[in-house]
Amino acid sequence: MQYTLHLRDRDLSLLHTHAENCLPLESVALLFGVIEDHLVVVTRIECVRNESDKAATSFYVNPEEEYQLLMDAEARGEELVGIFHSHPAALMPSSSDLDNMRLNPVVWLIASKTSGAWSSKGFVLDDAIAVEIPIMIMADVS
Numbered sequence: 419m420q421y422t423l424h425l426r427d428r429d430l431s432l433l434h435t436h437a438e439n440c441l442p443l444e445s446v447a448l449l450f451g452v453i454e455d456h457l458v459v460v461t462r463i464e465c466v467r468n469e470s471d472k473a474a475t476s477f478y479v480n481p482e483e484e485y486q487l488l489m490d491a492e493a494r495g496e497e498l499v500g501i502f503h504s505h506p507a508a509l510m511p512s513s514s515d516l517d518n519m520r521l522n523p524v525v526w527l528i529a530s531k532t533s534g535a536w537s538s539k540g541f542v543l544d545d546a547i548a549v550e551i552p553i554m555i556m557a558d559v560s
């Protein structure tokens with residue numbers, strides 16, 4: 419089953435700005451939305467603080483903050499559909515990312531600017547292997 423991530427152009431820009439502002443640390447954001455068939459539609463992003471002790475190479479979200487955001491999302495009829503974080507290095511899930519993907523089986527959106535400008539790729543875990551999924555950028559409405 420092939421998932422496609424739907425993301426607003428504006429939200430992707432906000433995520434990349436968040437990643438830039440967090441340098442030299444990794445940035446984190448939670449992606450909320452709905453899953454319709456094979457489409458993972460992001461309707462809202464929440465940039466959160468990276469509370470890792472080694473925030474230059476890993477990330478950790480405060481569990482109370484995450485819980486509060488999950489409760490808010492549930493009240494809005496949304497669910498956690500993805501986790502965004504940025505990398506100082508390659509645009510690939512690290513071995514600790516793979517462990518965390520197992521615990522949080524949502525879309526993992528990873529950003530890197532090793533090529534000069536920020537770019538992001540989406541991954542899902544399939545049989546312990548990270549598989550890249552297509553990202554469809556939606557034009558901003560309203």
Ligand SMILES: [Zn+2]
Nearest residue numbers: 505511512515
């Ligand atoms: Zn990572």
